[in-house]
Amino acid sequence: MQDKETAIELTAFLQQTKTAQTAxxxxxxxxxxxxxxxxxxxxYPxxxxxxxxxxxxxxxxxxVIIISGRPIAELRTLLGSISNLEIWGSHGLEHQLSDGSYSRVQVSEENAESLAEAEEWVVARGLLSSAEIKPGGIAIHWRGMSPAEAARVQAxxxxxxxxxxxxxxxKLLQFEAGLELRVSHPDKGDAVRSILAGLDSNVPTAYLGDDLTDEDAFHSLNGHGLSVLVKADYRxxxxxAWIKPPLGLIEFLERWLNSVSG
Ligand SMILES: [Mg+2]
Structure with a gap:
């Protein structure tokens, strides 16, 4: 993808946010x-x-809506001071509106049993300290391990x-320095579809993400809004569109703020 394509996409999109009542x-x-x-x-951000x-x-x-693989409680801590934020956590399994009201999709008994089995496996392999047990999933992180240990744990x-x-x-998801075993739905694409279902079709909507799990969200949004890959190296x-963090991200957010502030 070329910088030129990105520039055209971003400018056209931000132009819509200028005149829209809401974005x-x-x-x-x-x-x-x-x-x-x-x-x-x-x-932290x-x-x-x-x-x-x-x-x-x-x-x-x-x-502004955060859609993350992390549980909502962690996101609240890391995003601390921002109020009135809507969050979809645990890949869309948890949802908290900006007024604080919370809902969560129940995991089936069958999936819960399989996740419990994965947890037993983690304990038996001595990997509990590298594991993260979260709603609807369990992850192993190897960031910080030596390269040899990381390769062993990954394999x-x-x-x-x-x-x-x-x-x-x-489903097994690969992410930056880790693997996660989790329920196949909801995923980030389901979360985006739920959000779009509640919007008028003319509300400018953009999604920014870096990971393979964000491709589901891009897929749901394409044709309805702007999908943006945020990553230092292109994949x-x-x-x-494609922007590089942090400078490309900050610039995009500043342009957004200027557009909606008129
Ligand atoms: Mg990510």
Whole structure:
């Protein structure tokens, strides 16, 4: 994808937000708003992101929605001071509106049993300290391990969890420095479809994400809004535009704020 294509897409989209009564900004968290960190509890947003998002929310012309694989509780901590934020957590399994009301999709008994089996596997392999148990899923993280240890853990997890996914109907997701075994739905694409279903078709909507799980969201949005890959190095994507964090991200958010502020 060329810079020129991105520039054309962004300018055309932001032009729509200028005249629209309201716009919707959908944002992945890790790798998009925040750099990766060895300790994922310390993966705070890039400098400047919080204040721009606060101003965008306060402009009252944009509904800002976070859509992340993380549980909502973690996102609330990392995004601290921003109020009136709507969040879809755990890949869309959890949902909290800006007024604080919360709902969560129930995991089937069958899936819960398979996830419990994966948890037992983690304990038996001595990997509990590298594991993250979350609503509808379980993840193994190897960021911070030595390259040899990371390769060993990755190979072991890939082998055994792929087999478990195969017979259980759970899905295995690869993400930056980790693997996650989780319920196949909802995913981020389902979350975006739910959001779009509640919007007039002329509301400008954009989604920014970095990961393979964001491709589901791009897919749901394409034809209805602007999909943006946020990544330092380009990879194959169905997103319509590509920006590099943090500078390209900050610039995009500033342009958004200027557009909706008139
Ligand atoms: Mg991400």
């Amino acid at each position: 919707v900004l959908l944002l992945d968290y890790d790798g998009t708003l925040a750099p990766f960190h060895v300790d994922r509890n310390l993966a 890039y400098p400047g992101v919080i204040s721009i998002l606060e101003r965008i929310v306060q402009s009252d012309k944009t509904r 072991l997890t890939q082998r055994d969890w792929a087999a478990l996914a195969e017979r259980s109907g759970l 194959e994507t169905i997103a319509k």
